[in-house]
Amino acid sequence: MKETFYVTTPIYYPSGRFHIGTAYTTVLADSLKRLNKLKGKDCYMLTGTDEHGQKIETVAEKNGLKPQEYVDKMADMAKELWKKMDIQYDNFIRTTDEKHEKIVQKIFQIFLEKGDIYKGEYEGLYCIPCETYFTKTQLIDGKCPDCGREVVPMKEEAYFFNMKKYADKLLKYYDEHPDFIKPEFRKNEMINNFIKPGLEDLCVTRTSFDWGIKVPSDPKHVIYVWLDALTNYLTALGYLSDDDSLFKKYWPANVQVIGKDIARFHLIYWPIFLIALDLPLPDHIVVHNWIMMKDGKMSKSKGNVIYPETLIDRYGLDATKYFLLREMPIAQDGIFSPEAFIERYNFDLCNDLSNLLNRTVSMVNKYFQGKVEGYTGCINDVDKELEEYCKTQIDKFNESIDNFEIANSLQEIWNLISRTNKYIDETSPWILAKNNETGKLKSCIYHLIENLRKIAILIKPFMNETAENILNQIGINSEDLKTWESLNYYDKIKDIKVIEKGEPIFMRLNPEEEVEYLKESMKA
RNA sequence: CGCGGGGUGGAGCAGUUGGCAGCUCGCAGGGCUCAUAACCCUGAGGUCGUAAGUUCGAGUCUUACCCCCGCAACCA
Numbered sequence: 001m002k003e004t005f006y007v008t009t010p011i012y013y014p015s016g017r018f019h020i021g022t023a024y025t026t027v028l029a030d031s032l033k034r035l036n037k038l039k040g041k042d043c044y045m046l047t048g049t050d051e052h053g054q055k056i057e058t059v060a061e062k063n064g065l066k067p068q069e070y071v072d073k074m075a076d077m078a079k080e081l082w083k084k085m086d087i088q089y090d091n092f093i094r095t096t097d098e099k100h101e102k103i104v105q106k107i108f109q110i111f112l113e114k115g116d117i118y119k120g121e122y123e124g125l126y127c128i129p130c131e132t133y134f135t136k137t138q139l140i141d142g143k144c145p146d147c148g149r150e151v152v153p154m155k156e157e158a159y160f161f162n163m164k165k166y167a168d169k170l171l172k173y174y175d176e177h178p179d180f181i182k183p184e185f186r187k188n189e190m191i192n193n194f195i196k197p198g199l200e201d202l203c204v205t206r207t208s209f210d211w212g213i214k215v216p217s218d219p220k221h222v223i224y225v226w227l228d229a230l231t232n233y234l235t236a237l238g239y240l241s242d243d244d245s246l247f248k249k250y251w252p253a254n255v256q257v258i259g260k261d262i263a264r265f266h267l268i269y270w271p272i273f274l275i276a277l278d279l280p281l282p283d284h285i286v287v288h289n290w291i292m293m294k295d296g297k298m299s300k301s302k303g304n305v306i307y308p309e310t311l312i313d314r315y316g317l318d319a320t321k322y323f324l325l326r327e328m329p330i331a332q333d334g335i336f337s338p339e340a341f342i343e344r345y346n347f348d349l350c351n352d353l354s355n356l357l358n359r360t361v362s363m364v365n366k367y368f369q370g371k372v373e374g375y376t377g378c379i380n381d382v383d384k385e386l387e388e389y390c391k392t393q394i395d396k397f398n399e400s401i402d403n404f405e406i407a408n409s410l411q412e413i414w415n416l417i418s419r420t421n422k423y424i425d426e427t428s429p430w431i432l433a434k435n436n437e438t439g440k441l442k443s444c445i446y447h448l449i450e451n452l453r454k455i456a457i458l459i460k461p462f463m464n465e466t467a468e469n470i471l472n473q474i475g476i477n478s479e480d481l482k483t484w485e486s487l488n489y490y491d492k493i494k495d496i497k498v499i500e501k502g503e504p505i506f507m508r509l510n511p512e513e514e515v516e517y518l519k520e521s522m523k524a
Numbered sequence: 525c526g527c528g529g530g531g532u533g534g535a536g537c538a539g540u541u542g543g544c545a546g547c548u549c550g551c552a553g554g555g556c557u558c559a560u561a562a563c564c565c566u567g568a569g570g571u572c573g574u575a576a577g578u579u580c581g582a583g584u585c586u587u588a589c590c591c592c593c594g595c596a597a598c599c600a
Contacts, residue, residue: 010600011600124598185529185594192596193527193595202597204598224598226600261599262599264598269598333593335536343549346560350562352562355559355560355562356559361558362559363558411538415547425556428556430556508560
């Protein structure tokens with residue numbers, strides 16, 4: 001049986017239009033799925049929407065809709081965006097799915113019976129008009145961060161999950177699985193800020209609104225966000241349902257991708273729920289940082305919000321994905337700026353990659369009527385060095401990927417692209433042609449084509465269309481020459497014919513015009 | 525003294541175990557013509573936040589101080 005790979009995104013809260021950060025998380029997960037699929041694994045990717053809660057109730061009302069009507073609309077919006085972005089998810093879970101709701105109730109009952117959940121009182125600072133609790137640190141000048149009005153101390157009956165009971169087990173797990181949390185400093189953040197000072201129990205129900213899953217044994221309570229939301233990763237696979245074959249096949253998850261805003265919930269509460277359910281924990285939880293703007297956080301009031309559609313519609317999906325994956329380090333905030341986007345596009349995609357393909361295809365046509373017969377070995381040290389460099393870069397790529405450093409792994413691919421461009425100057429094929437040094441010329445062309453083939457395979461998980469385009473232009477049709485495994489050999493291309501007139505896969509953009517365009521679109 | 529991350533040529537960043545300070549962009553000069561004002565080469569530019577210490581030798585270790593950022597409990 002094939003090795004399985006289960007990757008998840010968070011379920012997104014559809015209280016508004018998805019911005020580029022949401023797209024980034026999803027692209028990251030999708031890329032990991034595609035990579036592992038290419039490596040031959042049996043993959044399953046989950047995404048979805050988190051549709052309950054106070055805020056949804058409020059936003060729906062503002063739009064003159066019932067909560068269910070509103071979330072139906074938003075789930076469609078999400079699916080449409082993921083379609084546009086060619087996200088290959090296998091399941092889209094909605095927390096309003098009846099199947100999900102039933103299992104959440106079941107899980108709640110299990111915890112209740114085990115004594116992990118108990119009834120208590122939730123106390124906090126409450127904004128009456130907003131019907132929301134806030135903590136002291138959330139307040140702005142001591143007032144409600146949403147509406148600016150006074151908050152009052154309130155309490156209500158609520159159920160709590162006994163987190164304290166599991167704190168030691170969680171620490172032990174962290175300790176025994178150093179790769180569980182990526183990057184590692186997030187783990188220390190959790191330990192120092194929350195666990196070491198003494199974990200507080202988590203409130204898992206509310207009575208102040210009812211757009212949520214009811215507690216079966218006490219229906220005036222609805223299950224509050226985290227127990228409902230986090231368990232989606234299990235319910236989506238049919239955990240505790242009549243058909244749990246997917247769960248048996250794919251659990252535990254290999255990688256769960258999240259943003260830093262929900263780190264605490266995924267790094268503390270989620271593993272504890274799993275421990276309490278006596279289930280194995282995921283291999284890795286990858287916490288990525290945020291996409292910031294030059295002037296700080298994206299916000300509508302600053303007029304600096306960039307939506308994925310803006311970039312995709314004008315520059316294409318692959319360019320958009322490339323920028324996100326290349327520019328956003330996992331462990332630091334990345335910065336989006338129109339200038340940076342256009343620079344990446346022109347330098348990396350046009351000058352380096354597209355140009356390499358273009359000049360190579362042109363030479364094969366010019367010197368050999370578009371034909372490449374086969375491998376003729378290494379004619380000289382330059383060839384040999386190039387082959388070795390290629391191998392090294394693939395190793396480096398793998399190393400970075402294993403650490404979820406996607407930006408670095410792309411960097412390694414681009415180093416290979418640059419090295420290949422340099423190889424053309426080192427071998428000067430136009431001189432070889434002039435001097436009728438056919439043997440050397442053949443070897444040079446073969447090496448260029450072979451490197452392009454490898455480059456295409458390496459970028460395929462991140463830029464599928466571009467990869468296919470490259471392979472098509474250099475005439476690689478055989479599926480055997482498109483596999484991940486085929487990165488291991490150098491000599492298998494035989495009797496291919498490149499496209500007669502290669503179209504540039506990326507065309508240079510006018511920086512001034514495009515920066516202007518992006519700035520305008522961000523204001524709107 | 526809450527915990528953690530960081531301060532490296534004009535900008536953005538790499539720098540595993542201490543051993544001649546690198547990358548991308550920008551700038552200056554050159555090369556080539558297969559390709560896109562592209563591609564390739566060379567050069568200028570840094571007392572690696574400040575001060576002291578350990579060491580034959582520190583961006584890399586220790587201590588103190590200055591500055592920036594993240595986290596700090598129910599916010600998806």
